[in-house]
Amino acid sequence: MYKVCFVDDETINYQLFEKMVPWEEKGFQVVGTAADGLEALRMYERLQPDLIFMDIQLPLMDGLECVRCIREENQDVQIVIVSAYSDFSYAQKAIRYGVQDFLLKPVSRMMLNQQVDKIRKTLDARQKPEKSRDICSNPYVDEMNQVFACISQNVEGGPPPLKHLPEIKTMYHLVLRPILGEEVSAAEMKKLAAELAALPAVAGHLDMIFSLTGTSLYLGSGCTFSDEPAMQSIIGFYRKNDYAAEIYAWKNGKSTWPLYEFLARSSSQENYGFYEKYGKVYEIEEYPFLDTELYTAPLDSLIVAALSENSPERLLDFIASQFFYARNQMISPRLLKNFVLDVLVKIKFCLKKFAPEESFFLMRNLRMEKIYDTVSCEALNGFLCLKIKEAFGELEHKILQAGKGEHVVFRANSFAELKFSDPGFSVQMAADFIGISKNYFTSLYKEKAGLGYWDYVTQLRMQKAKELLATTDDTVGAVARRIGYESEYHFSRKFKEYTGQSPNQYRRHS
Numbered sequence: 001m002y003k004v005c006f007v008d009d010e011t012i013n014y015q016l017f018e019k020m021v022p023w024e025e026k027g028f029q030v031v032g033t034a035a036d037g038l039e040a041l042r043m044y045e046r047l048q049p050d051l052i053f054m055d056i057q058l059p060l061m062d063g064l065e066c067v068r069c070i071r072e073e074n075q076d077v078q079i080v081i082v083s084a085y086s087d088f089s090y091a092q093k094a095i096r097y098g099v100q101d102f103l104l105k106p107v108s109r110m111m112l113n114q115q116v117d118k119i120r121k122t123l124d125a126r127q128k129p130e131k132s133r134d135i136c137s138n139p140y141v142d143e144m145n146q147v148f149a150c151i152s153q154n155v156e157g158g159p160p161p162l163k164h165l166p167e168i169k170t171m172y173h174l175v176l177r178p179i180l181g182e183e184v185s186a187a188e189m190k191k192l193a194a195e196l197a198a199l200p201a202v203a204g205h206l207d208m209i210f211s212l213t214g215t216s217l218y219l220g221s222g223c224t225f226s227d228e229p230a231m232q233s234i235i236g237f238y239r240k241n242d243y244a245a246e247i248y249a250w251k252n253g254k255s256t257w258p259l260y261e262f263l264a265r266s267s268s269q270e271n272y273g274f275y276e277k278y279g280k281v282y283e284i285e286e287y288p289f290l291d292t293e294l295y296t297a298p299l300d301s302l303i304v305a306a307l308s309e310n311s312p313e314r315l316l317d318f319i320a321s322q323f324f325y326a327r328n329q330m331i332s333p334r335l336l337k338n339f340v341l342d343v344l345v346k347i348k349f350c351l352k353k354f355a356p357e358e359s360f361f362l363m364r365n366l367r368m369e370k371i372y373d374t375v376s377c378e379a380l381n382g383f384l385c386l387k388i389k390e391a392f393g394e395l396e397h398k399i400l401q402a403g404k405g406e407h408v409v410f411r412a413n414s415f416a417e418l419k420f421s422d423p424g425f426s427v428q429m430a431a432d433f434i435g436i437s438k439n440y441f442t443s444l445y446k447e448k449a450g451l452g453y454w455d456y457v458t459q460l461r462m463q464k465a466k467e468l469l470a471t472t473d474d475t476v477g478a479v480a481r482r483i484g485y486e487s488e489y490h491f492s493r494k495f496k497e498y499t500g501q502s503p504n505q506y507r508r509h510s
Contacts, residue, residue, distance in 0.1 A: 001029040002050040002123055007040040007066070008033075008082070009058055013105075017053060020109045021116055028116070037061025044070055049077065050123055051116075054099075056083040071098050072153070078119045082107060102349075139164040140208035140220055144263075148212060151264045158260050165220075168207070171250040171259060172219040173266040174234065177375040179242045179277065186214055192241055193217060201233035212267060215375050235279040244376070245279035246271055256285060271375045274333040289332040294322050294339045301418060303346050308414035308433070312392045316385060319343065323381045333380075337371050340384045344371075347391060350417065405448035408434055412445055412453060420460045421484045427453055462498040465491070469503055470510040476503045 004023065006014035014033050023030055032047050034040040036059040044052070052070075056063040067079055075098065084105040100122075101115060143165045150159040176189070193209050196202065196219075208220035231247050238245040249255075250262040257265065265284060272282040272289075298318060306315045326336045374380045415433050419425045430453060431441035445453045461483040468479045480491035495503050 002027055003031045003047060004028045004051040005032040005043060005047060005049040006053050007063065008055040009035045017112065020112050026116055027120055037063065037066040040066050041069055051078045051119055053080050053082050056081060067099060078122065080115060138208065141210050144210040144218065147260060147263055148267065151267060165259065167222050168220045168259065169223055169252045170221040171262065173248040174217040174219065175246040175271040175375055176215045176238060176243050177379065179244055189214055196234065196237060199233055199237055201230045213373055215373060231281050239279060244273065244277065246273040247281045248284045270333040274375065275327050275330065275377050289330050291332050292329065293335055294326065294331065296339065296342060299343060299346055303350050304414060304418040307350055308411055308418060310392065310396055312388050316388065319384060323377065327377055337380065340371050340380060343384060344387060405444055408444055409448045413456065416457050416460055420457050421482060423484050423486045425484060462495060465495060466506065469507045479503065
């Protein structure tokens with residue numbers, strides 16, 4: 001049985017979760033609950049659960065800080081954030097901390113069970129022994145594993161004393177990428193690494209080939225051998241096999257940093273050939289990029305508009321312009337990858353708001369390492385465009401399956417998400433957008449959604465108002481204007497009808 005824990009300051013929430021899932025049938029045992037962040041940390045240390053459902057708004061320590069503390073110790077425990085706050089910054093930070101998903105309350109029974117099934121598959125897969133990705137198994141490789149474990153965990157002072165790596169006199173770091181943009185196969189990389197070891201320029205010199213990832217290799221030698229012939233031979237070998245190889249060299253006594261620092265810097269740096277087509281030799285000290293953030297202001301409106309129209313063309317045009325700008329200006333690949341992650345998270349986050357069941361299936365295989373391990377601009381652009389087209393294709397299929405009424409509800413909800421902060425927004429505008437009469441639209445929407453369209457718009461506005469009151473210092477009048485009310489009095493009256501409290505009362509108690 002896998003162990004599952006719940007962290008929420010409202011008892012009724014985890015009691016509902018316990019009832020909504022047949023935990024034992026799915027191979028889980030509920031072993032603990034916690035009502036605040038510090039209690040959650042103590043529970044984690046005591047019980048070592050396999051799965052944690054974590055609220056964000058917790059006493060003593062918030063859920064995201066709790067996740068960060070757990071992740072410093074354990075990268076394997078599965079964590080799902082559950083929150084009533086539809087704030088993109090929460091979702092973005094949660095994904096950066098390595099959570100498995102971000103669920104918005106209220107969570108449906110279907111959504112929760114699908115999430116549990118997905119996590120069960122992940123946990124089961126980890127029980128199966130994996131084949132080693134290292135092409136060598138020797139003391140050098142063992143110590144490289146120790147070194148990179150310390151690097152990944154930011155261990156102060158570095159690794160314990162090493163016996164074998166100090167013998168290494170030359171270290172090459174290879175960053176590989178397929179020229180044709182195809183996926184790098186682990187088996188293919190292992191085969192090529194074995195062939196590389198037999199090249200005349202390096203044969204007999206190498207004492208270690210360590211595979212950090214599918215696209216990152218370290219070649220170590222206990223002797224010093226000619227750089228230029230060796231590196232050109234390596235570049236030529238991989239190019240012949242349709243891979244570009246960037247090479248960074250370290251030499252004992254000649255390089256700027258000791259070996260440990262070279263390994264730390266080279267493993268975390270951006271690959272300098274990100275915008276180059278073929279391989280090249282680089283000096284690690286010569287940083288070639290600009291640390292300039294990409295322009296993301298139009299993303300939210302473009303994504304919601306694309307979902308409303310069920311066409312991503314304008315969104316894809318904007319993305320193409322940002323990639324063109326990044327290439328011309330040599331923008332840091334790290335910042336371009338952040339941009340890609342922002343786009344994909346925003347798409348999924350928008351879908352969760354007005355199509356939660358569909359959003360579960362979209363981009364369900366999205367993994368951060370797939371983005372951040374990508375070593376070429378072309379591959380990253382292709383990956384992003386493919387994910388967007390797949391998402392919209394699957395969404396269109398599900399909408400067509402659902403029928404006309406559900407299609408109208410989805411598009412109307414998407415349009416409301418885009419326009420609810422406009423003081424001039426009206427039901428007529430939504431009907432015109434859908435392309436049907438106002439009377440038919442209001443009747444069809446209520447039949448399929450179970451509430452009136454303007455009731456849905458008011459819900460959106462009130463939910464946003466609650467977020468703003470709880471998380472900003474904006475005046476009540478400013479909050480009213482941000483959600484589409486020109487009159488503070490009208491907003492306050494509507495807010496009290498919706499929540500039972502005035503805006504100021506709600507703020508004091510949130």
